[in-house]
Amino acid sequence: MEDKLLKKYCPMTETIFYTLLALLEPNHGYGIMKFVRELTEERIKMGTGTLYTMLGRLVEDRMITVVSEVDGKKTYQITEDGKQLLVMEQERLRKQCANGEKTLGGMNG
């Protein structure tokens, strides 16, 4: 994967992270929104505009791809590059969490 893309997507926004998660299975626009909404227990509700701008950008950067199109309704799925990025982000988040735990952990109790 190109360095440029790594810089752009690592760290990535929460909405991109959840969208990529939703696209591990083929999914369409409204389906992605519903998936994310259920997964985050109604915390993240994506608007259509946010979603189409993001999907457009992700397709352009080949993180996801269009797998089928019926009457203009497109179905998207994650690519190998996308999966790789998702794993890297997951790893980064885990480290971030660990750092937080280590420094902040004692303060909770």
Add this chain to the structure above:
Amino acid sequence: MKKIKFFTSLLRERDWLEEMATQGWLLQNMTLGIIYDFKAIEPCEKVYEIERFALSRNPAISELTARSNAISMAKEFGWEVATHDEMLNYYFVKDKAGDETDEFYSDDEDRKARAERFCNYSFDLIPGFWKTDIILAVLYVILLIALGVACYYKEKPTLGFIAACILLGIYLFNSIITNLSSLASLKQGRRWYSELCMTRAEWEEYKKYSVIPSFSTLPKLRSYLEEKNKNGLTLTGYENGALYFEATEQRYDYIFDTKSDLIRRLKEEGSPFIEENKDWMGASLKWYETSIALAAKHNLKPIAVVNRNILVYKRPHSEEPLPWENSRKRVFGPLPRKKYIILLAAFFLICFILGFFFGRELGGIMKNI
């Protein structure tokens, strides 16, 4: 049903369209940005969104299909394209849900990107105005030279002079139009940008707690703020040309400072205010800094800069006298509209009188040639 209405504010337009829906009218067509064509529906609550899909200067391939993608996805989310106008602004409409899905954008960055699309569209008109103006100027110079040459050989200077005057008139008229439309486009672009960056909730807040002020004197501003205070609102800031308020039960004293007041006070204290060097444009922050430092001694914190030149402080109401008085009641700032018109009319009158006498003199000279 057709209605003619002109909006400079996209969000006020949106409010109006939504208001029309509750009265049973759904937008179905738009012409020239001012003629709205409605069809009758059952009165209901609808929400509108306005979107642009114009290409940027160096479009990416994805931008070419952005519109069809966006429209089909918006359909999945329940939005329909009500219509679009000649400038390709798309009006989307949907039944009101009362939650975040009533908005296209749930993300600040994307909301800003749309605001930029609208803003750039307005700004990008300006070079066109100026190109027309430059072409006309070049044309005018060429015609003038041709006219001069023609007059020299035909020996009919009066006719040539009149023709030159007419041409100059056309050119000057175009210049005025160019300047005015450029200024309007700038203003429009900025306004669209600041509006479209707001969420629905922020827009409601903006309308509720803000006011576009037009104050020519400090006592007027004071009585306005005190009136608001009586109604349980207190000033919290000034943003995008509007005063912001919050609900309060406390009564406040408002203290104003202006540059001239500050200079006078310091002079009376015997430590005159020294202007910053190299500050040709009057952009120095020094008087604000000085004023804030002096006010801190009275335990006052600044809350807003109104009209770019009135620094406003407040303190809980007390019987103590205000730390300072304002000697200069009138402040430089946006003039009330009435005065603008009077000034403009006076200017036109003077121009007309000068032109009249000048023209008469010239006419006399021309007759003698």
